[in-house]
Amino acid sequence: MPKVTVDGQELDVPDGATVLQACELAGKEIPRFCYHERLSIAGNCRMCLVEVKPGPPKPQASCALPAAEGQQIRTDTPMVKKAREGVMEFLLINHPLDCPICDQGGECDLQDQSVAYGRGASRYHEHKRAVTSKNMGPLIKTIMTRCIHCTRCVRFSEEVAGVDEIGALYRGENMQITTYLEQAAKHELSANVIDLCPVGALTSRPYAYEARPWELKKTMSIDVSDAVGANIRIDSRGREVLRALPRINDDVNEEWISDKARYQVDGLTRRRLDKVWIRKAGKLQASSWNEAFELIAAAKPGKDIAAVAGDMVDCETMFAARKLLNALGSNLVESRQTGMNYDVSNLAAVNFNTGFAEIENADAVLIVGSHVRWEAALLNVRLRKAAKSGAKIFLVGPEWETTYPAEFIGADVSVLHDLPAHVAEAMSKAERPAVILGGAALAKGALHPALALAAEWNLVRDGWNGFNVLHFSAARMGSLMLGFAQKGGMADIAAAKPKVVLSLGADEMDLEPFADALKVYIGHHGDKGAHGAEIILPAAAFTEKSGTYVNTEGRVQLADKAVFAPGDAREDWTILRALADALGVSVGFDSFEQLRAQMIAEVPALGHEAVADYGALPKADMSVKASGAMSYPIKDFYMTNPIARASAVMQQCSAELLHGEALPEAAE
Amino acid sequence: MGILSKIFTWWDGATIGTSLWSSRNGKHVGTDAQGNRYFRSKKPDARGRERRWVIYAGANDASRVPAEWHGWLHHSYDDLPESHLPPPKIWEVDYTPNATGTLSAYRPKGALEQGGKRARATGDYEAWTPDA
Ligand code: SF4
Ligand code: FES
DSSP: EEEETTTHHHHHHHTTTTTHHHHHTTOOOOOOOOOOSSSSSOOOOTTTEEESSSSSSOOOEEEBOOOOOOOOOEEESHHHHHHHHHHHHHHSSOOOOOOOOOTTTOOOOOHHHHHSOOOOSSSOOOOOOOOOOOOSSSSSSEOOOOOEEEEHHIIIIIIIOOOOOEEEEEEEEGOEEEEGGGGGOOOOTHHHHHHOOOOSEESSTTTTTTTTTOEEEEEEEEEESSSSEEEEEEEEETEEEEEEEOBBBBBTTTTTHHHHHHGGGGGGGGSOOOOOOEEETTTTEOHHHHHHHHHHHTTTTTTTTEEEEEOOOOOOHHHHHHHHHHHOOOOOEEEEETTOOOOOOSSSSBOSSSSHHHHTOSSSSEEESSOOHHHHHHHHHHHHHOOOOOHHEEESSSOOSSSOOEEEEOGGGGGGGGOOHHHHHHHOOOOOOOEEEEEHHHTTTTTHHHHHHHHHHTTTEEEEEEEEOOOTTTTTHHHHTOOOOOTTTHHHHTTTSSEEEEESOOOOOOOGGGSSSSEEEEEOSHHHHTTTEEEEEEOOOOOGGGGGEEEOOEEEEEEESOOOTTOBOOOOHHHHHHHHHHHTTOOSSSSSHHHHHHHHHHHHGSSSSSSSOOOOOOOOOOTOOOOBOOSSSOOOOOGGGGGHOOOHHHHHIIIIIIIOOSSSOOOO | OOHHHHOOOOOOOOHHEEEEEEEHEEEEEEEETTTOOOEEEOOTTSOOOOEEEEEEESBBBGSSSSSHHHHHHHOOOOOOOOSSOOOOEEEEEEOOOOOOOTTTOOOOOOOOGGTOOOOOOOOOOBBBOTTT
């Protein structure tokens, strides 16, 4: 722990810290452009100059200088001030003064820092350099004249995303940042460079010229496009959500979110269910709440009522639905709408026990049946970090393009019973081995064989639990905690022949077995579920209600309501509450607070914003044998949920980036 | 115009009283392109000035008086328009009364009455319909 002095204040800094970090620990703000906590150090913008003794009598770039014992660091001398002004002046030589029409305006590092550290006026009269803008695909808009060559974007795609997509051409003043051959940036995290870019060179294309940061209302929320539960901030104006940005949470998403989480929000204004629809004579017709409720009551469901939860519902909605069903005497609730029926008697066995942050430390990982890049793009980033620090990664399942060295050892899940010797050896010898089981593996009954391997390799040891199940839907862990599961999955529900089926945004379920039932769709988007329903009750999307979500790690997180639901749509719990009245039963809550309090009383873990404790892994049932070729549930990364399917941006991404349709328009 | 509406309404042309009074005390001096008839009093009034008036053919709307007759009515000049104004040029458009407040008022292309659509604004959404 070297001891340094920052502006006369003595402090100990951790080993390996840089002078910039030391200054931050001392509470001094150091202006910077190229330095970023989660990227390698480039040291090319020179904005972070400070004075350091001992050393040459000139300012030094603090981000690239290791803090050493006895250093005297000064950030407030005239020399530092002059150096910052000088660097700022150099940066502004070629930077256009188009802040009034620049989308970065108001959230631009260059703008802020030139106000704080720059000179009052420009002394530069010569022409500015101009750079042609580059095509980076449907998500990233480029105005390359604004680039200050910090190379954050280059380092991000190389180091974090693991694809060599963005690079620099030419040298010195002529340097230009571009994608390789100006192809679109294609990976799932590409749009994070927009946040990283300290200036307005890379901005958001769908959001171009939509709003200014200061006119937006910011709401803390949770992403529901996958089970990672990335922390996001919803920026809205009036009744419309304009964008979603990542929030920093080192345990979950670090500082990134997937492109889907970021750009599906435009789907929130399309294909919305905003009134009640009732099927009359085979055709859906606009109707009223009263009529719909009367119709459901007339069906006299009694205890023949079932509820199926979709992938994006919050815990409160599911709890309210279960309450309603219980009051009617039924417990036919299920959330695994595609018909999976893995054993949920012990939730530890279906949880991502290692945790996203910890998985980085794994030294051998066996992934079974998960297209991690598509199912949990942010977990893929962690796995890449693990691989970079030497972890061996093996995959079972159809091949996909990994962003790290990995070995595919077969597409058939039966490989688990007969692993290649080198894999078994690597896993059993590893200090922190981890197994990750995806949905495709669960569908083929790999849970117990994997538990057997867990016992064999001793995955659970002191301070380490290497047994993981990676879910894909944001509602999954919450639904399992609320008991939204039948032993036989959807088949049990179908066998019970319910008279009324409440579908809580379940768009993936098979409606065939419920041909005779009155299907009531409570959801926010007109997708498969709505088309097949007899009665449609418009509900709120995840941005339009407060809710609790549990990610695949079992982490309980709260999301706030950002905007109001459109038209006649109501928050889900109010619909279920009103339905209880119509059916003449009492559910025991009249307000959201009561509902939440009841839910927490029943499942206390949902009351703490922390990782829920599910106890120890169960014993494996050795008799279960898994077999069959796996296939990943996701066929198209951009089209996995009703919001994304409604989103024009996601549709364009799917067409251009995955299916190579439509020529990318020339950048200009 | 039937005799009944002549008796009971006052918004089109002259009432019976005015017509009678005009035929007794006025002299019809001319008619404009819309058929409005212009009168002059036979005798000067108390201030020694001649009175001039118009009886509309149709709606009593002052903006229906064309410019040349407007000048005469307001004593801007004494001669009748035909006798001292140059004949209208062929490129002059016909006089049109003020349409404000009437159905034929001008409405720009985007006006809602023209079936125009308002521009997209925040909060707009596209609702789902079963046939979509
Ligand atoms: S485009 Fe932005 S992030 Fe990339 S080098 Fe230029 S300024 Fe830096
Ligand atoms: S932040 Fe240190 S050189 Fe850029």
